[in-house]
Amino acid sequence: MSKRKLLINEVFERIKSKSDKDTKNGWATDLSDDIDKKLGFLISIKTLSRYYDSYVAGTKEETGIETLILNKLSEYLDYKSFADFSRTIIKKDDDANKTTVKISVDKDEESFSEKLSNIIINISNEQNFKMPEFMKKNGMGIMEIAFLICLTTGSIAFSKKPNAHIQGIAGILHSGPYCMYWDKSEYKSVDCEDKNPAYNHRIPFDFERMEYFKRIERKDTLTVENAFGKVWYSKYNGEVDFFTSDGVDPNNGRELRKATEYIIDKYAGIQEDGQ
Secondary structure (H helix, E strand, O other): OOHHHHHHHHHHHHHHHHOOOOOHHHHHHHHHHHHHHHHOOOOOOHHHHHHHHHHHHOOOOOOOOOOHHHHHHHHOOOOOOOOHHHHHHHOOOOHOOOEEEEEEOOOOOOOEEEEOOOOEEEEOOOOOOOOOOHHHEEEEOHHEEEEHHHHHHHOEEEOOOOOOOOEEEOOOOOOOOOOEEEOOEEEEEOOOOOOOHHHHHEEEEEOHHHOOOOOOOHHHHOOHHHHHOOEEEEEEEOEEEEEOOOEEOOOOOOOOOEEOHHHHHHOOOOOOOOO
């Protein structure tokens, strides 16, 4: 479960425990009032209802949440910020969710335990590699198993430099602790401790957002045929920017909207003089 999804679920669990309502709109109404009373910050009922649909009920595609709102919802739960929430949140029934998996690699019963994502992994040395039934039933693939093996062989190299990746598993896992910052058209990862003033607007690292959220630099390539239903836009001071997924425009903090045929026709594609 992503940290954003976990945050929204925790927020609604708190208001449900305090509210006498039993509907989404009722909880969103009470939550909006409760946040306003506690923090003096207003989040609309419509916005909170949309978060419920996306992150709790799962009836709609997950929508973007701007950093300011993530921080305020975290403060509502008594954390200092969303980064603090992400670092310190602990599931209440953590012990109940632990599962022990044994991978035999050698006949010598020298083993150690490594806690990873609420799973206790015990690895011992035995020649024949066996995939436990737990891994099969829970969808653990080759990459996850490779990661476990690398833990035992020491073949993963960690680095603290910005944009560094864990080596040894195709370079796809980040070593952290990382943040990311908006670089005109896309997010880039950066060490949270980096004091470079160019990274003042850094936010907690979100692989999904960094990978899929981009500003489309070539608006002239967009047409109704290839873009309708697939791009979002932000209009500010007469300028329109298009993005590859939903969220908030990092340049002005405005919530993005799904691009209509009219918007694509008017502001994208090859523009004629005078438009």
